[in-house]
Amino acid sequence: MKTYKKFLAATALAMLTGGLMAGGASAKNLVFCSEAAPGGFDPALYTGGETLDATGQAVFNKLVEFKLGTSEVEPSLATSWTISDDGLEYTFKLRPGVKFQTTSFFTPTRDMNADDVVFSFERQKEGSKWAKYVEGATYEYFESMDFPKLIKDVKKVDDLTVKISLNKPSAPMLAGLAMDFSSIVSKEYADKLLADGTPQKFNEQPVGTGPYQFVDYQLNTAIRYEANPGYWKGKVKLDNLIFAITTDAAVRVQKIKAGECNITIYPDPADVAGLKADANLKVIQKPGLNVAYLGYNTTQAPFDKPEVRKALNMAIDKKAIVDAVYLGQGTPAVNPIPPTMWSYDKAIKDDEYNPEAAKKALEKAGVKNLSMKIWAMPVARPYMPNGRRTAELLQSDFAKVGVKVEIVSYDWQEYLKRASDPKHDGAVILGWTGDNGDPDNFLAVLLSCQAVGQANRTAWCNKEFTAIIDKAAVTADQAERTKLYEQAQVIFKREAPWATLAHSLVTDVTTKNVTGYVQSAFGVHNFADVDITE
Amino acid sequence: MFRYIASRVLLLVPTFIGISFVAFIFIRLLPGDPIIALAGERGMTPERHQMLMEQFGFNKPIWEQYFLFLWNIFHGDFGTSIASKRAVLADFLTLFPATLELSICAMLFAVIIGIPAGIFAAVKRGSVFDQLSMGIALVGYSMPIFWWGILLIILFAGILHWTPVSGRMDLIYFFKPTTGFMLIDSLISGPKGAFKSAFSHLILPTIVLGTIPLAVIARQTRSAMLEVLGEDYVRTARAKGLAPKRVIGVHALRNAMIPVITTIGLQMGLLMAGAILTETIFSWPGIGKWMIDAIAKRDYVVVQGGLMLVALIVMTVNLIVDLLYAVVNPRIRVK
Numbered sequence: 050m051k052t053y054k055k056f057l058a059a060t061a062l063a064m065l066t067g068g069l070m071a072g073g074a075s076a077k078n079l080v081f082c083s084e085a086a087p088g089g090f091d092p093a094l095y096t097g098g099e100t101l102d103a104t105g106q107a108v109f110n111k112l113v114e115f116k117l118g119t120s121e122v123e124p125s126l127a128t129s130w131t132i133s134d135d136g137l138e139y140t141f142k143l144r145p146g147v148k149f150q151t152t153s154f155f156t157p158t159r160d161m162n163a164d165d166v167v168f169s170f171e172r173q174k175e176g177s178k179w180a181k182y183v184e185g186a187t188y189e190y191f192e193s194m195d196f197p198k199l200i201k202d203v204k205k206v207d208d209l210t211v212k213i214s215l216n217k218p219s220a221p222m223l224a225g226l227a228m229d230f231s232s233i234v235s236k237e238y239a240d241k242l243l244a245d246g247t248p249q250k251f252n253e254q255p256v257g258t259g260p261y262q263f264v265d266y267q268l269n270t271a272i273r274y275e276a277n278p279g280y281w282k283g284k285v286k287l288d289n290l291i292f293a294i295t296t297d298a299a300v301r302v303q304k305i306k307a308g309e310c311n312i313t314i315y316p317d318p319a320d321v322a323g324l325k326a327d328a329n330l331k332v333i334q335k336p337g338l339n340v341a342y343l344g345y346n347t348t349q350a351p352f353d354k355p356e357v358r359k360a361l362n363m364a365i366d367k368k369a370i371v372d373a374v375y376l377g378q379g380t381p382a383v384n385p386i387p388p389t390m391w392s393y394d395k396a397i398k399d400d401e402y403n404p405e406a407a408k409k410a411l412e413k414a415g416v417k418n419l420s421m422k423i424w425a426m427p428v429a430r431p432y433m434p435n436g437r438r439t440a441e442l443l444q445s446d447f448a449k450v451g452v453k454v455e456i457v458s459y460d461w462q463e464y465l466k467r468a469s470d471p472k473h474d475g476a477v478i479l480g481w482t483g484d485n486g487d488p489d490n491f492l493a494v495l496l497s498c499q500a501v502g503q504a505n506r507t508a509w510c511n512k513e514f515t516a517i518i519d520k521a522a523v524t525a526d527q528a529e530r531t532k533l534y535e536q537a538q539v540i541f542k543r544e545a546p547w548a549t550l551a552h553s554l555v556t557d558v559t560t561k562n563v564t565g566y567v568q569s570a571f572g573v574h575n576f577a578d579v580d581i582t583e
Numbered sequence: 584m585f586r587y588i589a590s591r592v593l594l595l596v597p598t599f600i601g602i603s604f605v606a607f608i609f610i611r612l613l614p615g616d617p618i619i620a621l622a623g624e625r626g627m628t629p630e631r632h633q634m635l636m637e638q639f640g641f642n643k644p645i646w647e648q649y650f651l652f653l654w655n656i657f658h659g660d661f662g663t664s665i666a667s668k669r670a671v672l673a674d675f676l677t678l679f680p681a682t683l684e685l686s687i688c689a690m691l692f693a694v695i696i697g698i699p700a701g702i703f704a705a706v707k708r709g710s711v712f713d714q715l716s717m718g719i720a721l722v723g724y725s726m727p728i729f730w731w732g733i734l735l736i737i738l739f740a741g742i743l744h745w746t747p748v749s750g751r752m753d754l755i756y757f758f759k760p761t762t763g764f765m766l767i768d769s770l771i772s773g774p775k776g777a778f779k780s781a782f783s784h785l786i787l788p789t790i791v792l793g794t795i796p797l798a799v800i801a802r803q804t805r806s807a808m809l810e811v812l813g814e815d816y817v818r819t820a821r822a823k824g825l826a827p828k829r830v831i832g833v834h835a836l837r838n839a840m841i842p843v844i845t846t847i848g849l850q851m852g853l854l855m856a857g858a859i860l861t862e863t864i865f866s867w868p869g870i871g872k873w874m875i876d877a878i879a880k881r882d883y884v885v886v887q888g889g890l891m892l893v894a895l896i897v898m899t900v901n902l903i904v905d906l907l908y909a910v911v912n913p914r915i916r917v918k
Contacts, residue, residue: 078754078755080754088667089667089669094668096621096622096625183663184663185639185663185664185668186668187635189622189627193627249668252668265757268678269868269872270866270868293750293866295749296866296872297864300733300736300749303749307744309750460614461879462879462881463613463614465623466615466619469626479624502628503625503627503628504624
């Protein structure tokens with residue numbers, strides 16, 4: 050009993066002194082049930098959405114940013130920019146008076162300036178002092194966006210002017226600068242950590258210029274942020290933002306129903322109807338910037354013939370897949386890019402679902418008694434809720450035209466690795482969610498000759514297609530680029546390296562009292578404009 | 584007794600080395616590698632893949648990697664996660680108390696209910712209670728943990744609102760942990776209501792994780808008691824005119840406990856396996872979930888380091904059980 054009293058006294062004291070208890074009674078707290086623990090807190094070191102949400106979206110800003118909910122690039126830490134006529138030099142004017150966050154672990158002595166911008170990119174280059182500041186550091190996004198080859202150098206012109214020189218013109222460059230790995234970090238903070246001999250803290254306690262500042266991370270449990278009082282856009286409406294890490298989709302649904310969180314993401318499609326029926330919740334759905342496809346191995350006979358691939362495409366009942374796998378939360382896909390993306394070619398007609406015609410077309414192509422493998426993804430992704438079920442539907446569709454299908458699957462990492470091998474056997478179910486809203490981010494990444502062996506899982510290398518994509522990437526004028534991408538889509542449809550399956554709806558759920566939440570176009574989650582009413 | 588302890592401790596060395604080999608090899612036998620996981624769906628060029636494999640030292644001969652791993656472990660270095668770039672030992676020490684707290688609670692739950700139920704079922708052999716409790720135990724043993732967990736969440740958290748859905752603590756409470764055991768920390772430094780919150784968060788996961796050991800312990804206690812109750816010395820004790828309570832509680836129970844203690848020790852090891860699923864369902868930040876994620880990402884360093892640390896703990900628990908065994912049964916330490 051005595052000990053108990055002691056505890057009570059200690060508790061009371063802790064409460065009186067304020068302790069570490071988050072906020073007061075009137076504080077506005079928002080709990081976000083996130084889908085996974087972040088890898089760390091340096092947005093450039095990781096590629097997973099859960100880390101980008103916790104870093105680039107919450108804590109940092111970039112030179113330019115996507116207008117929330119769109120793929121339109123708008124000024125952020127750069128107020129304006131000019132591009133040289135040859136497209137090789139980007140000059141950014143920086144916003145004056147932007148402060149890095151003052152936290153319990155760092156107090157900045159100066160405003161954000163060109164040194165920070167230069168450092169933010171230079172540190173990601175091979176050979177920089179920061180390239181290996183934590184064991185195993187690799188800058189995969191920087192690499193995969195081809196920035197090491199693309200960027201010649203980043204130079205400070207004066208305190209508020211930065212010039213980025215490129216080795217070749219790149220139209221998607223600005224969109225790349227709006228991505229989370231391009232977050233502007235504090236050089237002053239980095240220098241201090243290096244001097245203290247604790248550079249790893251750069252990945253543990255982030256300091257940015259963004260809407261929320263980092264308070265604490267309980268490993269695999271919760272991340273706590275508070276509003277950045279000196280935010281250059283003005284303090285956000287929430288006082289505290291908490292990420293409650295909840296990896297199981299069914300549990301996330303239960304948590305938001307029970308009021309244990311205010312926003313959650315990626316519910317199982319089967320739970321959506323129940324969530325919509327709940328009077329305390331709002332279900333926000335928007336076509337995702339994504340595509341799911343069946344990619345034929347175009348080097349493997351008879352799939353090396355476009356007419357065979359076209360014939361098989363006619364055998365697929367996409368509507369049945371959208372109904373059974375996506376439970377109606379998606380649309381059948383026609384083109385390799387989603388309809389919400391600029392340059393989407395509406396004029397292209399999809400291969401008509403017609404098993405009879407498909408059968409005849411296969412016969413005409415001289416294909417008899419064909420048997421093939423279809424790879425079923427072992428995991429659910431936002432663009433593909435159930436790979437196995439999709440494979441089964443494809444199996445029955447193909448059976449109707451006399452094609453025997455064996456379904457195979459591998460563990461996810463192995464699946465990706467094997468599918469990248471141009472010599473793999475069979476057609477692969479996969480998909481993609483766009484990073485930056487540029488068509489190049491779909492067409493070049495997934496279908497160009499350069500991407501064979503990486504994310505081009507069809508080994509399809511069409512010189513004409515790739516030449517058009519390459520040209521579009523170095524063309525500055527968007528109208529001209531649109532024309533080029535439309536041409537590319539026509540070639541794609543004619544050659545049919547994929548059966549385009551579906552574009553999914555992305556579903557986020559909030560409680561009724563959450564306002565101002567806007568779904569991002571890219572599968573990241575941003576809470577800068579969110580408010581919560583009592 | 585000293586000889587007995589020494590022989591038990593010495594036995595740990597070959598076991599430890601054997602486990603280190605299995606832990607090291609097991610994850611490498613799985614297809615895939617940790618480098619490809621870094622890039623996700625984007626994929627990476629074979630050249631970059633090769634370069635990173637070299638950088639992380641995964642292209643060295645396997646025996647060289649193994650001896651380096653052993654060498655580092657003997658120097659207390661369990662490595663750094665490839666995926667998260669965090670130190671394995673530090674993460675383990677942060678997460679392990681959560682698993683331990685849950686495991687202890689689950690085991691207490693299983694023992695407190697399982698042993699009396701087993702004794703009672705044995706004493707009242709053939710009664711309705713015996714048949715009912717052993718029937719329930721069989722169902723409990725056969726229950727898929729995942730399904731059982733979600734079922735309890737929907738009923739108690741979703742419909743009845745008696746317990747929270749998941750997590751270790753209501754997120755409005757925020758204080759620096761001292762021991763990592765939430766029940767203790769919330770008493771020491773938590774604000775008012777934190778202990779209650781920690782306790783209520785423990786209820787469902789404790790039941791889910793404790794269900795299988797409860798069933799096993801109840802059945803084991805019952806059969807051990809039945810065996811002992813048929814022994815001559817029990818009949819003698821009864822014939823002496825001792826009270827039934829004393830016969831069962833002292834003469835029978837003490838002897839029946841030997842196999843039960845062994846079972847509890849083994850179950851403690853098995854709890855680690857059950858913890859993986861329980862932790863996933865209840866967003867419980869323990870090592871089970873951590874290891875599963877590491878296996879999915881082929882994070883060799885976390886898997887091998889984590890397995891070694893778990894093995895160390897299980898071996899220690901088994902050692903303690905062996906010693907307890909000797910305390911309970913003097914014949915063993917003399918042998």
